Amino acid sequence: MKIARNPANAEPILSRSDLVMIADMIPENAKVLDLGCGSGRLLRVLKARKNAKIMGAELDQEKIIRCVDRGVPVIQADLNEPLSLFADNSYDYVILSRTLQAVRRPDLILQEMLRIGGRGIISIMNFGQLDARLQLLFGNMPVTKRLPLKWYETPNIHPGMLSDFRDMCREKGIRILKELPVSQHRDFMRFLAPVWPNLLASNAIFVISK
């Protein structure tokens, strides 16, 4: 079943294109853990459309309350700590969307994901996109529409490019099963992103396994 961006019976909807793509990848009845699940939008869609057995992990109390309002079970967890609450191989898919750059040790969280689940799905922001590169070239850390905060206030403590992510996976013995470049819905570059993702994609989704 495909998940349309704006289906006729419009509830629930995902507005972020990377989440729509992730939702498409999850098979029916899968057991899914979303790390940094926010207010539970993706999980709710997965439960409604894919009959997934869902679980979220989130640190922020307000977001947890919104998960509960949506009927999404969620465990309060800090992704900078080991996720010992979750047993080995207890989920089919572990999702981490747009969070990798903000955790203290991206490599360790990937290993935790693959300890807990058979497959990891990661959506990462590409700090190597053209506009950011141009700003770097002129001698400043990038501030763009996608990355509106300055270097000293951004939560993105590990800016990385898509090629950096691939290198890390190779070094850590993590297999990349799939790579999908993403750009935002109304982004004019969305047709070009698949051609030269390193330079043109704003995000990418990687499916990884051990």
Place this chain on the structure above:
Amino acid sequence: MEEKRENKDGSSFPQGSVGIVKPQDFRFAPGEELQLDCGRRLRDVVIRYETYGTLAPDKSNVILVEHALSGDAHLAGYHSVSDKKPGWWEDMVGPGKPLDTDKFFILCSNILGGCSGTTGPGSIDPDTGKPYHMTFPVITIADMVRAQKHLLDFLGIGKLLAVVGGSMGGMLAIQWPISYPDMVESCLAIATSSKISPQSIAFNWIGREAIMSDPTWKNGDYEEQPQKGLSIARMLAHVTYLSDQSMSRKFGRKLQTAEDYSFKFDMDFSVESYLNHQGMRFVERFDANSYLYITRAIDYFDVSDSADGDEHKVFAHVKCPFLVVSFSSDWLFPPYQARELARLLLENGNDVTCCDIKSNYGHDAFLLEYETLGRLVRGFLTNLQKEVCSK
């Protein structure tokens, strides 16, 4: 100004209150016995309870609320028009409140071993015609739950949409689906633990020692309460319900009356006077022997006992979703204990939500942080009711 609602009898209560409630007593039928974990049986058991809201025709809207150590069945509302204080969870229970009496039929019963109307050590032993006192059997949390099952059978209630409890009440809430997995559709365990820590056992021990070393306790055969012992037990316990932050904020180093130190051992500090007041008030309303029996039941609580010590099998038959809530400054039931419960449930495949609410109030937060707690409880129950209805 607070809005008031006119009641039939002309009295008025704050809006959102259930108004006047009447406690009711259920008495075991002749021949009906309560089997206890220690091997003994009790007969002629009385259980005092209160109900709020209306029972749905299909009895699908029942929520059982469990009170804490010193609580009772009086959850919300008032017993009479002259009653100054409402029930202990007034902020959570009432029309439009998180435990919404417009939707749910809410039931709360005084626990076995207590002193607020349900059979306990102060009750008359039908075998001797005299009060049990220390001949009352040592009871467990599971015994308290079993007694409540008799009440539900009497009321003809076979399903609980939710069991909700904080502190010791949370232990009963956790025990319910373990004892009766087919009856419970969800569990809300607040500021509690799946097994009591040595620190809690230690505080309970000191409290009991204070009572039992008071000469007026007379091996439990007192006519007047052992005031000193019971109030010391309460003062000690009360400190464990607060936090360093909440005490600093509430009392600081304020002196109670004098301008300066008395250079005697009287109550100089506000915090001393407060604790003294709490101790004295407790003696007026709580029975010393009940305190011994209930704290002992708490000590014995460890869910793995129900699975021969194997914590991984405890919830094997329990399928219902859980909401597990802790409070960041609670050092009597620290947040790690809630996470530990959540871990066991996750391992068992249950739907679990586990939230540590930021609070400075210590263990007492489960009574005070009703806004945040209320939002969690409301959201959880609303979705639960949707799911149960669509089954």
